[in-house]
Amino acid sequence: MKSILFDLDGTIINSQEGITNCVRYVFDYWGMPQPPIQDLLRFIGPPLKNSFMNYYHFDEEKALISVKKYRERFDVTGIFECELYEGVRELIENLHQKGYRLFLASSKPERACERIIEHFHLESYFDGIFGATLDGKIGTKEEVLEHLFEATGIERTEAILIGDTKFDALGAKEAGISCLGVTYGFGSREELEAVGVVALCDTASEVEAYFETE
DSSP states (O other), rough: EEEEEEOOOOTTTEEEEHHHHHHHHHHHTTOOOOOOHHHHHHGGOHHHHHHHHHHHHOHHHHHHHHHHHHHHHHHTTGSSSOOOOOTHHHHHHHHHHHEEEEEEEEEEEEHHHHHHHHHHTTTGGGGGEEEEEESSSSSHHHHHHOOOOOOOHOOOEOOOOOEEEEHHHHHHHHHTTTTEESSSSSOOOOHHHOOOEEESSSSHHHHHHHHHHO
């Protein structure tokens, strides 16, 4: 594997605080009761519009307004209500030093991805950062991955995605690449196994060890 694609939320950063606070902000806007934390965690991973429509049956117009309200808080405050997972900085530094090409592939808006990576001073390790577009044309993991391959020209046979949820594993499968699952994020071991991943890693150091055996 010459190119390693990283998911962001649940793989590089623990973004639970920022995302759940912004979803709560949306529910306050609509005057709706606040859901339990387990329901809020479902917003981490898939495109926001889809989550509002799928989980709370918002029509498309209400879902789009909700996404706009979410970003109203996220772009100012929520974006940096996050932290790197233990060992992830060292993982990224070491993989880069070993000659792997590293890319970010997230369903989060691309500019937000760039700001977060820059906030943690990781930008020099990545050959490209790819995320969703605000016009909705690129939003799912598969769409982000397809855009990445088109833009970079890297070979799918030499690429693998690291992710923490079924959305990562399914998106990778749809894009024709493998997915390495991490269990320290927001998905479960069971869901990752059910969708199909090449291996499961419980820590960042286990991810690095996986690539040492490649």
